[in-house]
Amino acid sequence: EWTQEPVSTGTTIMAVEFDGGVVIGADSRTTTGSYVANRVTDKLTQVHDRIFCCRSGSAADTQAVADAVAYQLAFHSVELEEPPRVRTAARLFQQSCYRYREELSAGVIVAGWDPRRGGQVYVVPLGGLLLRQPFAVGGSGSSYLYGFLDSAFRPGMDQEQCFCFVGQ
Amino acid sequence: MELWEARAPPPFWAEGPAPGQSYCPGGVGTASALRPLTRTLTPMVTGTSVLGVKFNGGVIVAADTMGSYGSLARFRGISRLLKVNDSTMLGASGDYADFQYLKQVIDQMVIDEELLGDGHSYSPKAIHSWLTRVMYNRRSKINPLWNAVVIGGFYNGQSFLGYVDMLGVAYEAPTVATGYGAYLAQPLMREVLEKKPSLTQEEAQDLIERCMRILYYRDARSFNRYEIAIATEKGVEVQGPLTLEANWDIAHLV
Numbered sequence: 001e002w003t004q005e006p007v008s009t010g011t012t013i014m015a016v017e018f019d020g021g022v023v024i025g026a027d028s029r030t031t032t033g034s035y036v037a038n039r040v041t042d043k044l045t046q047v048h049d050r051i052f053c054c055r056s057g058s059a060a061d062t063q064a065v066a067d068a069v070a071y072q073l074a075f076h077s078v079e080l081e082e083p084p085r086v087r088t089a090a091r092l093f094q095q096s097c098y099r100y101r102e103e104l105s106a107g108v109i110v111a112g113w114d115p116r117r118g119g120q121v122y123v124v125p126l127g128g129l130l131l132r133q134p135f136a137v138g139g140s141g142s143s144y145l146y147g148f149l150d151s152a153f154r155p156g157m158d159q160e161q162c163f164c165f166v167g168q
Numbered sequence: 169m170e171l172w173e174a175r176a177p178p179p180f181w182a183e184g185p186a187p188g189q190s191y192c193p194g195g196v197g198t199a200s201a202l203r204p205l206t207r208t209l210t211p212m213v214t215g216t217s218v219l220g221v222k223f224n225g226g227v228i229v230a231a232d233t234m235g236s237y238g239s240l241a242r243f244r245g246i247s248r249l250l251k252v253n254d255s256t257m258l259g260a261s262g263d264y265a266d267f268q269y270l271k272q273v274i275d276q277m278v279i280d281e282e283l284l285g286d287g288h289s290y291s292p293k294a295i296h297s298w299l300t301r302v303m304y305n306r307r308s309k310i311n312p313l314w315n316a317v318v319i320g321g322f323y324n325g326q327s328f329l330g331y332v333d334m335l336g337v338a339y340e341a342p343t344v345a346t347g348y349g350a351y352l353a354q355p356l357m358r359e360v361l362e363k364k365p366s367l368t369q370e371e372a373q374d375l376i377e378r379c380m381r382i383l384y385y386r387d388a389r390s391f392n393r394y395e396i397a398i399a400t401e402k403g404v405e406v407q408g409p410l411t412l413e414a415n416w417d418i419a420h421l422v
Contacts, residue, residue: 098265102209127212129235129265131243143240 007032011139013043013054015111017119018158022111026054027141048073051089051112056139057126058105065096065106086112090122090130098128107138211263211314213237215248216389217349218259219379220318221357222327222342223372226400227320229329230376231259232384233409234391241391249397249406253278255323256292257397257404258299261346262315262334270299270313292321292328292399296338304336316346322399345379348387353379369398381412 013026026043029036043055045063047070055062069092077084090110097106110122123136134155137145179186218231235243249259250271258274260267274295281290296319306312316333331337331344342365343357360375361367367375376396384392395408 098269101212101265125213125237125242127263127265129213129268131246133243146240 007037007059011043011056012137012141012145013056013109013139014135014137014142014145015054015109015121016135016153016157017111017121019118019156020158021113021119022052022121024052024054024109024111026139030059046070047089047110048077048084048112050083050114051086051110053089053093054109054111054138056107056109056142061104061106062108065093065104065108068096069093083114085114085116086110086120086122087117087132090124090132093124094128094130097124101126101128109136109138111136211266213242213264214389215246215261215264215267216387217345217347217353217383218248218261218316218318219349219353219357219376219383220259220320220329220331220344221361221367221372221375222320222329223367223369225327226322226369226398227257227327227329228369228372228376228396228398229257229259229318229320230380230394230396231261232380232391232394234389234393235264236389239389241389244391244393245409247395247406247408249395250274251397251404251406252295252321253289254403255399256290256295256319256321256328257399257406258295258317258319259397260315260317263313266313266315270315270317291323292319292330293323295319295321296328296330296332296340299332300336300338303332303334303338307335318344318346320397320399321404322401325401327399348383348390349379352382352386356382369400373398377410377412381414384412384414 007030011027015022015024024044028039028041030038030041045053045055045066047053047066053066055066069089072092073084073089076088089112093108093110097104107126108124110124113119120132121136122130122132123138124130125138135153137149177187213235215231215235218229220227220229229249231248233245233247234241235246246264248267249257251257252274278290299317303313312334314334319330321328329342329344330340342361343354345354356379357375380394384390392412392414393409395406397404397406
């Protein structure tokens with residue numbers, strides 16, 4: 001059975017924006033079925049100098065899409081001659097995730113900083129919609145967080161507070 | 169002895185089945201494995217009911233501001249209403265990613281039309297008719313946009329209110345509702361309109377609020393914040409989010 005199970009990141013990922021940037025966090029476990037295939041996974045993947053994505057869902061799907069987006073962003077930023085916008089990165093993720101929504105199992109949080117709009121967090125869940133949020137959580141472990149987050153999150157936290165918030 | 173070379177009979181048509189073979193349209197097969205399967209077979213993040221009602225001098229369309237992820241109330245501040253232009257608005261229930269796609273397409277259409285600079289803009293009836301064709305053709309390719317859309321507007325002195333869904337079912341009526349609204353709110357709206365076919369804007373807004381409150385009570389995937397879009401000869405205005413107060417007085421009777 002475990003050979004049939006896709007390698008999945010049974011995950012908790014989150015990102016919070018603050019004035020000046022974003023704080024992102026993720027757990028480090030990858031599973032095939034109930035076996036922990038990798039206990040030191042890095043689910044926070046850099047797609048550009050100041051743009052990261054938090055990956056949840058199928059490890060293969062998210063890695064493939066993230067690689068493609070990183071390539072597109074690198075190309076785009078050379079053409080633009082300036083760092084790409086976080087929204088652009090998020091939009092690129094969304095285009096792949098929406099077009100191939102029936103084949104992919106990928107929930108992604110795109111977070112980063114650009115000179116235009118500062119720290120931003122965009123969520124691209126299963127289904128491929130794109131939404132900007134002050135903070136976002138994702139992955140199968142995120143269900144346990146909704147209650148805590150609804151009570152603990154306050155808009156306008158600074159970097160230190162965000163760091164503690166994500167750590168909690 | 170001669171070896172009889174058994175040749176398989178040719179398929180009925182290119183990429184089709186041979187006699188005795190099973191056929192999967194759209195290819196879970198070798199030939200068409202390279203084309204992406206771009207079907208929305210399961211909606212993911214969904215919006216619940218959308219209501220629409222005509223009044224004397226315009227139309228109101230209302231939808232709550234929630235995107236549900238199954239039974240999880242995941243996104244509680246999203247807008248499911250779209251202002252197309254100064255005479256048309258639409259609200260969508262169903263898959264939110266498909267609604268965002270639709271929004272992109274419609275926004276681009278509106279921009280392209282403005283570029284023509286001929287003073288014409290899309291009428292609500294035109295958008296309704298176009299959307300019906302789009303939805304029906306998508307469903308005919310077994311690749312639907314998983315939405316039920318309410319289109320409202322005021323054009324040339326006349327109110328318009330229409331409905332299109334993922335099967336391409338489309339109609340116009342003085343009141344429309346999608347999802348749970350069709351069961352809970354539609355009878356209420358029809359009753360009010362039967363007694364008084366021509367409502368004022370205030371009365372229509374009160375009716376919408378009453379219906380949204382009942383939907384909040386009874387629809388497990390609804391939310392108590394909603395937006396309304398009002399189309400009159402002055403244009404289209406999206407108001408909100410408005411909050412519903414729930415009344416639990418009857419609880420003491422139980």
